[in-house]
Amino acid sequence: MINDINSAQVAAIDSLAAASTLDEVNRLAADLTSKKSPISQLKAGLGAITDAEERKQIGQAINAAVGQIATAIETKRQELGDAVRQAKVAAERLDLTEFLTEPTRGHAHVVTQAWERLEDVFIGMGYQVAEGPEVETDWHNFEALNMGEGHPARGEFDTLFVEAVDEQYRSGDPGRLLLRTHTSPVQIRTMLTNEPPIYVVAPGRVFRRDTPDATHMPVFHQIEGLVIDEGITMAHLAGTIEAFTKAFFGEGFTSRLRPSYFPFTEPSAEFDIQLPSGDWLELGGCGMVHPNVLRAGGIDPERWSGFAFGFGIDRMAVMRHGIADLREMYTNDLRFIEQF
Numbered sequence: 057m058i059n060d061i062n063s064a065q066v067a068a069i070d071s072l073a074a075a076s077t078l079d080e081v082n083r084l085a086a087d088l089t090s091k092k093s094p095i096s097q098l099k100a101g102l103g104a105i106t107d108a109e110e111r112k113q114i115g116q117a118i119n120a121a122v123g124q125i126a127t128a129i130e131t132k133r134q135e136l137g138d139a140v141r142q143a144k145v146a147a148e149r150l151d152l153t154e155f156l157t158e159p160t161r162g163h164a165h166v167v168t169q170a171w172e173r174l175e176d177v178f179i180g181m182g183y184q185v186a187e188g189p190e191v192e193t194d195w196h197n198f199e200a201l202n203m204g205e206g207h208p209a210r211g212e213f214d215t216l217f218v219e220a221v222d223e224q225y226r227s228g229d230p231g232r233l234l235l236r237t238h239t240s241p242v243q244i245r246t247m248l249t250n251e252p253p254i255y256v257v258a259p260g261r262v263f264r265r266d267t268p269d270a271t272h273m274p275v276f277h278q279i280e281g282l283v284i285d286e287g288i289t290m291a292h293l294a295g296t297i298e299a300f301t302k303a304f305f306g307e308g309f310t311s312r313l314r315p316s317y318f319p320f321t322e323p324s325a326e327f328d329i330q331l332p333s334g335d336w337l338e339l340g341g342c343g344m345v346h347p348n349v350l351r352a353g354g355i356d357p358e359r360w361s362g363f364a365f366g367f368g369i370d371r372m373a374v375m376r377h378g379i380a381d382l383r384e385m386y387t388n389d390l391r392f393i394e395q396f
């Protein structure tokens with residue numbers, strides 16, 4: 057009988073150990089303590105034992121087993137209850153550690169960085185920053201810049217025209233609207249709204265009907281420079297370009313002017329910079345402001361003279377960072393953008 061008690065106790069405790077939910081434990085507990093449970097059955101058989109001493113011993117053994125089973129039930133209940141509580145706490149936990157580290161911060165695009173550095177260099181040289189609209193009139197973009205209707209140089213600009221909604225711009229070619237093909241119309245706008253002396257730079261977005269490739273984009277950026285003062289000569293232009301080159305690129309760089317042609321400057325030049333390696337790179341155009349342009353800007357060419365220059369900002373960024381393809385800068389691929 058003692059063996060039966062032991063095996064009933066072991067079976068009960070094993071079944072409890074295997075339980076994995078509180079429901080299961082509760083069901084087992086009900087079974088193990090019911091009248092039909094093996095241990096209850098053994099207890100029911102006690103009366104049949106005639107020897108008093110033996111009945112007492114067996115009775116004690118049964119009570120001990122019942123006690124063990126009760127303890128095992130309680131222990132298991134507590135164990136599973138703890139697990140349930142822990143799971144609940146874990147599920148309800150609020151994550152307040154979202155910004156444990158510095159939040160990621162973006163930074164200015166590589167072209168914006170070049171734009172701002174260029175502004176800084178010219179502001180340091182005493183210039184002011186001027187602006188003009190991206191949708192420009194034919195007059196500001198061409199006519200006033202000494203490129204009248206039919207001027208062959210117009211063809212080089214691959215102009216994108218804009219269909220005007222405003223009645224004012226519908227009729228007559230001089231008012232025709234377009235996306236500015238260069239920042240030079242800002243020269244005209246600045247002259248018309250300011251008295252000389254004028255020392256301005258005008259960075260901005262420009263547009264040309266070009267198919268994107270490694271060195272061309274239909275939308276790109278230029279920075280225009282305009283100086284109008286008394287007694288301004290080509291020497292001031294060359295000196296300014298040289299001072300800018302050293303300030304922007306570094307002491308190891310120099311510049312040169314090469315004769316060229318633009319309708320709005322006379323004489324005109326291209327300017328190149330020489331890298332410490334000795335290589336020359338073409339940077340932009342410049343020249344002495346044409347008297348017709350001064351007149352279009354309401355300035356007397358007999359009294360005032362000036363120079364202008366213009367060059368591509370995107371190209372500066374590309375050169376500075378050794379970027380192989382202009383298009384890379386506009387794909388918005390973070391792996392590219394984050395490098396600068």
Ligand code: PHE
Nearest residue numbers: 238240318341342364365366
């Ligand atoms: N606007 C010219 C261009 O886009 C550059 C330039 C500006 C040349 C000012 C001379 C003077 O090519």
